[in-house]
Structure formats: structure tokens, C-alpha cells
Amino acid sequence: MKPLNVAIVGATGLVGEEFISILEERNFPINELYPFASENSLGETITYDHKEIDVIVLKEEEIRKRKIDLALFSIGAGLALEWAKLFTECGAVVVDNSSAFRMDPEIPLVVPEVNGHVLKESRSKIIANPNCSTIQLVPFLKLVDGLFGIEKVVVSTYQSVSGAGKKGIEELHNQVTSLFNGRSVKPEVFLQRIAFNLIPQIGPFFEDGYCEEEIKMINESRKILEKPELDIDVTTVRVPTFYSHAESVWIELKKSCDLAALRKKISESEEMVLMDNIEEMLYPTLVDSSGKDEVFVGRLRVNREGKKRLSAWVVADNVRKGAAYNAIRIAETIMGDMHE
């Protein structure tokens, strides 16, 4: 595979930095790396392959004068809508981490191990990376559906502050420090105090009482699993933890659940890690998944009363598996296909 010119758009953000780490770790074939960021980051540098590279301000002429093959975007939906088209016009493939294009029927929304095939079938130059909470859920749902058929899904999430980027991490850190020093705290990033508190709202509310994160998880899961009628209900909650998201997942099945078969399938999956042994009190916590690229699954159990019921606890690093790693796996799949 020919080395590529790769733009990181939003290079100084949390996901941007993770893009760079993962590209290095995976020896992604890079000719030139272009770290784009907003004017606020002018003068900053990023480090790639032991070299310091100056941040490039996101401006039309800076894009046009470079030959960019791949642009990894993490700049929010508004800016993505503003800039993605220009990158594609200049010849780049854009993998966008925002919600801007996810529900566009012309644009693939991909978790490679679940629906990677759509990358071959589409001619879109923009590929959407799903929401972090969706990315960790759908591989597990896909596997369960293949084994037993899914009738209904109910999810409650436990989402870390890094889902709101660096400023989310700072807010939890600062609030904890303030409270432990007897100072009062004022919420800025989150809607209420997050330190030692729980906020059952992520994103603005829709008229029907669901918040944006819940609707994202519902709609994106349906699109990725190619089940537009999937019966899924979600409650999303911000919790006072730094990294990784957890999900309490309850599933009604078409067939009786065979836990041994399910455990075997998870163990065999390259993208999942089974941590599920009650005798050893083994199940994934956030600590286990942080910095990792897999989805961690445990607390598997079948309801005593109904054998067609499955409960599970699903954990993943929201910045890596839930964002940067998945985007780069998308890029690898596309680039691999382009060179076939």
C-alpha cells in the first residue's frame, strides 16, 4: 500500500491526538501528516514519528495547496458540514467523527467488523464514524442477533466525561479538586455539577423527551445493523469517570439463549474480549478497557424466569474504540480496497 498524505482535522483535540497515536502504533503508511486545527491552536505543534509538526490553520488555501489522500475529521458536526466537501473536492476521502453525515442515506456509517461491506458498495467520499456509545454496542448486538435473533433491546449507559473532550476531563478534575478543598463549583461544560453526581441527559432534548445521545444510539444502531425496525430503547447518563463508557444491555431474544455458545463466539471475535467468570468475580470495569481497542463483555446471564432474555455489561474506551480506532479501521479498509 502506497504511503498516503493524511490530514488530521481537529489535531489538537482529544480524538485528534488519539488519531495520531493510533496511526503511529499501527504503522499506518503515511507520506505526509498534516495536522489541521482552528486558529486558536496557531503556534502549537503535534508530535508524530518523533518529529514536531506545526499545526496548520483550517483555511481553504491550506487545503487546496496540498494533495491530501485521507482526512480524519474530529471537529464537531457544524464544522464538518462546512469543511468536508472541500476536502473531497480536492481528492481526499473524509472519515468524519461527528454526527453531521451519519444519518445521510448516501453516506456509509460503519463499524468495520459489523457492516464493513458497505464501504465496498458505496462511492461516497465521505464516511461517517458512529457515535462512541453506538460503536461499542453494535458488535455485541450483531453477534447476539446472529446466534439467537434479537427481539428487543433496552440499554442504559454510563458515559465518561471524556465524551465531551478535553474540556470535559478538565471540568471533572477541577470540580473534584474544588470540592475536596471546600470550594463551590460552577458547571460550565456539563449542565450540572458532574463531580460525584450523575446527569441523565447527553445532548439537547427532542420534543418526545429523548435526548440527542439516545436518539443517535437508536438511529445509528438501526442503520449499522441494517435493521430499520430494530426495537431498541436507550437511556444515556453522564457519570463522574474519566475514560471509557459502560452499557447495561438487556435483550429479548427470538430463541433461547445458549450462554456457552455466546461466550465462545465472543472469545473467538478479534474485536471483543470476554471477561465473564463469576467464580473469579471477573467482569470488565473502565480500568480494563482504557487504552484498548476492543469491546469488553461480561456479566452475561439469562433470566431465571425467561430463557429468551439476556443481560450483559459492555465496556469500551470511548476515545479509542469509540472514536479514533474505529475511524482508522474504516480508513484502512477503504485504502485496502482502493489498492486491491
Add this chain to the structure above:
Amino acid sequence: MKPLNVAIVGATGLVGEEFISILEERNFPINELYPFASENSLGETITYDHKEIDVIVLKEEEIRKRKIDLALFSIGAGLALEWAKLFTECGAVVVDNSSAFRMDPEIPLVVPEVNGHVLKESRSKIIANPNCSTIQLVPFLKLVDGLFGIEKVVVSTYQSVSGAGKKGIEELHNQVTSLFNGRSVKPEVFLQRIAFNLIPQIGPFFEDGYCEEEIKMINESRKILEKPELDIDVTTVRVPTFYSHAESVWIELKKSCDLAALRKKISESEEMVLMDNIEEMLYPTLVDSSGKDEVFVGRLRVNREGKKRLSAWVVADNVRKGAAYNAIRIAETIMGDMHE
């Protein structure tokens, strides 16, 4: 109502201290207050009604030589089994906060606003106080069942460290301080690090993969709601917060949900507080419920696809509403009945 001689058994613990605060706040008619505790607490005092009272070591002769009318127990299941009978033999009514007697068919398990009538019907001298997570759940389920009929319930909990008593609070506090000072932490009270982490296990595991807290919530809800066949599934999770528990509750209903009727009923309930207005981004967080005696309800919504689906977010102070307040309400109900 004649003033009573009241024993607090486990007076130096978290719930024990809350018993004393609530008795004071409610001007509970007390003649003598006897604060019993283990030998470890010898020499300690408690403050009641501006008086310091020496802790009494829990010993047979100390019980026998006093005329105790009411004993409020919070000493764990093992000690409750050991001591409750002696108190009742000496003429006391025991309200026990442990799991020791909860599932005994001869012993009432009571949340007064839900099934207070069983106190009149039973002759038991021991009354069981339910698990904290159950106490906050059943008033809401009762109300929903009365309006629309409950078909199925799925709950995921978010439980604070105070559920493990003072030592749980200390562990979170110490771990946060250690981590913020770059020191490593060693779990002692909880099974894994709790600071900035989530532990999806509360209590030991049963063979079927459920943990004790989950089984408690399932069995106790069925007993209190007098619905032995209630279809309810639960996942319990310890989260790094100090006070109050939250529950993400999903219910399948027999009839279509009328949210306006539900909100009205909750507003009218003396034991519940409605905090549910998406325009004002109003819903309960732990901060709202801490130190309060009510169950706080918000995030009420009906699934777009199915009108017989209700989601809710239910929050309460686990030490007050979930333990001490409910026990004292039980005592008030019994004592009121005795004097009728």
C-alpha cells in the same frame, strides 16, 4: 402517643446516625434513647436532643435490664439474626434494616406508602426494612401499575458508595485523594478500584450469574408489591458518587401510557417529587435528592414506536429514604396503630 424507650442498634454507623437525626427532626416521642453498638465503639457517645449519650455495648444483660419499646436495627444480617429475637422477647418491636428477615413469609417487608396495610394484618414483632434500591423503586412501580398495569420492568442502577456505609465513603474519598496525588490505590471495601471507575457487582454472585443486590431487588419488589409473578430484571452497578442512588427504569405496560396522568399522580404523591420538564432541562440528580425523604422522578417518556413503553429516572437518598426514614415511618405506623 406515649413517649417510647427507643434502642438504636448500630448507633455509630451511617444509618444509625441517620436514625437519630430523623427521630430528632420528626420529634418522635421518645422517653429514653439507648444507642447500642459493638464493643469497638465502647467509650463513644452520640448526641440526641442536645445531650451526649454513652454508647451501650450490645450484650444480653444490657438489653434485659432496660424496658425497650422499639429497636431500630442497622447492624447487618448476621448480627440481626443473632440479636433481634432477644429484643422482641424483652417486649420490643424490632425494625431491621438488614436482609436477615426480608424474605421470611411470616415477617412483613414494608414501604409504608406501598403496602403499609400489612403492618395491621401481621402480629410479627420483627418488621423488615427493604433494601435501599428496592425502597426507591416500588413506590414508583406501584403508582405506574395502578394507572396502566405493569407487564415487565427492566432496571439498571447507579449506586453510591454510602450503600457500603462509612467505610465505603472513606474508600472513595481516600482513593480519589491518592490518585490525584499520583499514589496507587488498593481496593479494600469494594472489589475493585471505585474512584473514577464502575463496578457492575454488588454482593456475592449466585450460580445463575445474578449478584445478591439484583436478586434482593427482584424478590423484595415482588413481595412488597404483592405480585409474586412480577416480571422484573435488574442490573446493579456501584458508581463513584457519595450519596443517593439512581435507577434507569424501563417498563412495558398493559395499557398505553398517559404521561400527563402519570405526572399528575406523582405530583400529588406526598412521598414523591416530580422533576420532569425538558424545556427547563429539569430532572433529578443525586444533588437534588441528598438529605431528602422523597423519591425524585424525571426523564419520563414514552417510546416513539410503542405507546405501552415508559422510561424513567428515579433518584433517592439511599441512607435516608432508602434506609433510616423508611424504617422510622414503619415504626410510626406501628406505634400509631398500637395506640388506636
